[in-house]
Amino acid sequence: MSPEEKPGGPPPPPPQAGRCRGARPQQQQQQQPRRGGLLSEIRTAIRSEPFHLRYRLSPGRELGRGKFAVVKKCIQKDTEKEFAAKFMRKRRKGQDCRMEIIHEIAVLELAQCNPWVINLHEVYETATEMILVLEYAAGGEIFDQCVAEREEAFKEKDVKRLMKQILEGVSFLHRNNVVHLDLKPQNILLTSKSPLGDIKIVDFGLSRIMKSSEELREIMGTPEYVAPEILSYDPISTATDMWSIGVLAYVMLTGISPFLGDDKQETFLNISQMNVSYSGEDFDLISESAVDFIKTLLVKKPEDRATAEECLQHPWLEQSDEPISRAWNESAGGESSDVTQQDADSASEKSVDAEKTEEDESIVTEELIVVASYTLGQCRQSEKEKATEQKAISKRFKFEEPLLQEIPGEFIY
Structure with a gap:
């Protein structure tokens, strides 16, 4: 999602350097945040030569489109490698938003050593737009499986494995004072769909740099996934992301959006009043431990929510049927990220050999640009409702304006 809000508030400090394998010494000290939690300095060289000299666009449909950005699959001419090119307009609604794009680049640089965040390859700039060349994730959005x-x-075991990866990625971001603020199924990609690959967190257009001693208040995000403190204009924190992860886990396990109403007003009321159900046939095949995991996150008071690190210690995630990663552990020479769980090392050698032929396919990645989508209704439908499914899905992809400073006061509880 591309941010449209004006930055505001006091300037937080630069993020702490991540403990990444191969990270450059003191690289994060070079990044100085702007007011409103935005970074303003990057290390990536911005190329001014024509993009088409080194890349050709793949024929076919776009990978994704938003109000101010479009993502297309492209091929690097000299290597024939596949990438996702994110074309981002610099001027939006009459305002110069180049620095918001610089911030997004800076966050991607910060997380470049984390296996669960999409990798930035190159950046180009023209008179009207900036082009981010990103990894190509062949599996697409996890949203597709959710619906x-x-x-x-x-399956629950799939959600468990993917959720551990999501939490490890978010834990890394939070330790480096980054809040994503738009975690949802459309912003979690898969390296491969069959076999089910690993996740990649994408779209840092709404992300912010946090400082515990200073407050940041902004209304932003996607309606179904925003935390109560967003609606009441209370300070944003890392706990704001954790609420979204709770909603994400609910959707991945059941196919239902827990707070979705017939319109934004009803959705916001459901969130503010904590109108959420953990019963019904959609929970018949869900373990009690998984439900308890969700309940530790969908808590109204931010200070009472579980942190990413605490979630990784939850009984639901402590035992895993599979390695945490299908591709990263081998490609990194057997080393996992600094937050990878120990059960990744307990996978049998036989299981790794059986998957070895699949890993080459799972290493490629993609990035999709999605602007505040608003999912409609129950995701999974009965046989009786299948006739209207295509119409419903098409409505899900009518992108709305980002949720920015537009919530009337009477909806705040």
């Missing part, structure tokens, strides 16, 4: 029929949807 699939029961037999094709995620």
Whole structure:
């Protein structure tokens, strides 16, 4: 999602350097944040030569489109490698938003050593736009599995493995004072769909740099996933992301958006009043431990929510049926990220050999640009409702304006 808000508030400090394998010494000290939690300095060289000299666009449909950005698949001419090119307009609604794009680049640089965040390859700039060349994730959004029929949807063991990766990625961001602020199924990609690959967190257009001693208040995000403190204009914190992860886990396990109403007003009221259900046939096949995991996150007071690190110690995630990663552990020479769980090392050698032929396919990645989508209704439908499914899905992809400073006071509880 591309930010449209004006930055405001006091300037937080630069993020702490991440403990990454191969990270450049003191690289984060070079980045100085702007007011409103935005970084303003990057290390990546911005190329001014024509993009088409080194890349050709792949024929076919776009990977994604928003109000101010479009993502297309492209091929690097000299290597034939696949990438995702994110074309971002610098001027939006009459305002120069180049620095917001610089911030997004800076956050991607900060997280370049983390296996669960999309990798930035190159940056180009023209008179009207900036082009981010990113990894190509062949599996697409996890949203596709969330709206699939029961037999094709995620199994709980799949959600458990992917959720551990999401939490490890978010934990890394939070330790480096970054809050994503738009975690949702459309912003979590898969390296491969079959076999089910690993996740990549994308779209840092709304992300902010936090400082515990200073407050940041902004209304932003996607309606179904925003935390209560967003609606009441209370300070944003890392706990704001954790609420979204709770909603994300609920959607991945059940295919239902827990707070979704018939319109934004009803959705906001459901969030503010904590109108959420953990019963019904959609929970028949969900373990009690998984439900308890969600309940530790969908808590109204931010200070009472579990942190990413605490979530990784939850009983639901402590035992895993599979390695945490299908591709990263081997490609990194057996080393995992600094927050990878120990159970990744307990996978049997036989299981790794069986998956070895699949890993080459799972290493490629992609990035999709999605602007504040507003999912409609229950995701999984009965046989009786299948006739209207295509119409409903098409509505899900009618992108709305980002949720920025537009919530009337009477909806705040």
